[in-house]
Amino acid sequence: MSLVSSPAVYRDRRVTVVIPCLNEEEGIVQVLSRMPAFVDEVIVVDNNSTDRTAEMARRHGAHVIHEKIRGYGRAYKTGLIQAQGDIIVTLDGDHSYPVDAISYLLEVFLHSRERFLSASRFPLKNRQAMSLKHWIGNKLLSVALSVLYFRWVRDSQSGMWVFERQCLGEMDLRSDGMAFSEEIKIEAIRRPAIGFKEIYVDYSNRTGEIKLQPWRDGYRNLIFLIRKRFTRGRMPSAC
């Protein structure tokens, strides 16, 4: 028997889960305590949270990375380049996406030709999980993305994805803000060598405070979509 512990794998693939967190001390404990044993590595990217997010994440087995510059996209870019797994899974630290669905999503992913899979929250089963304002904003942005990129996308703002780590080297990811979520989907859609597919998941009420600012982020995300569509390769990062 070898004394060297072998990495956890899912059907021979190492899986890394990356979670951006800003003041999610309650939610992150719920997420991490439900993490399946086949996940080899969990990276939590903390942006100087003022609560005990980093401490709780560390205590529950995550590798915590600190990013000084604020932003959802910024946190993702910092965390993703450190991931070691063959497959990367993402989700929020607020326990709104189903951690239990990771194995189901991986199974679908491994049986798909597409190398990027996004979990869609629509049709929303639990109406309480998303405010009407967020629902309308999401629908408008999803329609805008679908029209601009000639591809029907149900949930352009979903934060739960499963993809091959190698895809990152083929993508041009610029956004530091909330627009990162739509940008990574656009990059997958635009590149036939990657491919994009949506799969339904249940979505529930988040734990803790919302970080999204619907009017500000909705407007910025819409502008980002338009600029990315018409300024290939010349996008600024601070969107």
Ligand SMILES: Nc1nc2c(ncn2[C@@H]2O[C@H](COP(=O)(O)OP(=O)(O)OP(=O)(O)O)[C@@H](O)[C@H]2O)c(=O)[nH]1
């Ligand atoms: N590191 C880091 N994480 C962030 C930042 N902004 C948001 N997050 C995290 O990114 C995830 C998504 O943010 P949410 O506030 O849940 O936004 P949302 O999911 O669009 O909105 P809800 O549907 O209300 O949950 C959460 O885990 C946040 O803690 C940030 O500036 N830095």
Ligand SMILES: [Mg+2]
């Ligand atoms: Mg959330």
